[in-house]
Amino acid sequence: xxxxxxxxxxxxxxxxxxxxxxxxxxxxxxxxxxxxxxxxxxxxxxxxxxxxxxxxxxxxxxxxxxxxxxxxxxxxxxxxxxxxxxxxxxxxxxxxxxxxxxxxxxxxxxxxxxxxxxxxxxxxxxxxxxxxxxxxxxxxxxxxxxxxxxxxxxxxxxxxxxxxxxxxxxxxxxxxxxxxxxxxxx
Numbered sequence: 090x091x092x093x094x095x096x097x098x099x100x101x102x103x104x105x106x107x108x109x110x111x112x113x114x115x116x117x118x119x120x121x122x123x124x125x126x127x128x129x130x131x132x133x134x135x136x137x138x139x140x141x142x143x144x145x146x147x148x149x150x151x152x153x154x155x156x157x158x159x160x161x162x163x164x165x166x167x168x169x170x171x172x173x174x175x176x177x178x179x180x181x182x183x184x185x186x187x188x189x190x191x192x193x194x195x196x197x198x199x200x201x202x203x204x205x206x207x208x209x210x211x212x213x214x215x216x217x218x219x220x221x222x223x224x225x226x227x228x229x230x231x232x233x234x235x236x237x238x239x240x241x242x243x244x245x246x247x248x249x250x251x252x253x254x255x256x257x258x259x260x261x262x263x264x265x266x267x268x269x270x271x272x273x274x275x
């Protein structure tokens with residue numbers, strides 16, 4: 090296996106308060122010498138700015154399928170990366186990926202990804218009721234059937250003030266999952 094410095098991660102952020110944890114993970118991975126290319130939905134950019142993501146990685150985040158000069162980035166980046174991580178993955182993003190919708194950066198990258206050949210990890214973060222909703226459960230099952238690997242969620246206090254499952258894993262745990270997947274290719 091090649092060293093961490095030779096590894097490339099596509100780090101996809103969706104619109105959740107848990108983006109603050111995702112930024113900590115982006116920083117840790119980049120400090121290890123791993124090339125990290127962030128991708129952010131419009132919702133994610135409401136929680137964390139593009140300048141922050143560029144500052145953490147040294148790379149301009151991919152945010153718009155139709156940006157001049159970047160219209161083929163969903164293909165290029167899908168071939169470039171060794172691993173993709175959707176973190177945080179909202180209920181909306183899970184359901185959109187499971188439906189095969191490709192009208193945003195996350196969906197287009199998911200459909201362009203060589204699923205089964207390279208790891209596509211999903212780190213969910215949402216309210217407990219949303220996590221347990223039948224639509225979200227079905228989306229999780231469908232994504233797993235496609236070959237995506239869903240990471241566990243934490244249980245405890247949620248940003249909305251409620252308690253339950255749906256918390257994004259802590260950064261230490263997320264980092265362990267990512268590094269193991271880079272090492273094994275799964």
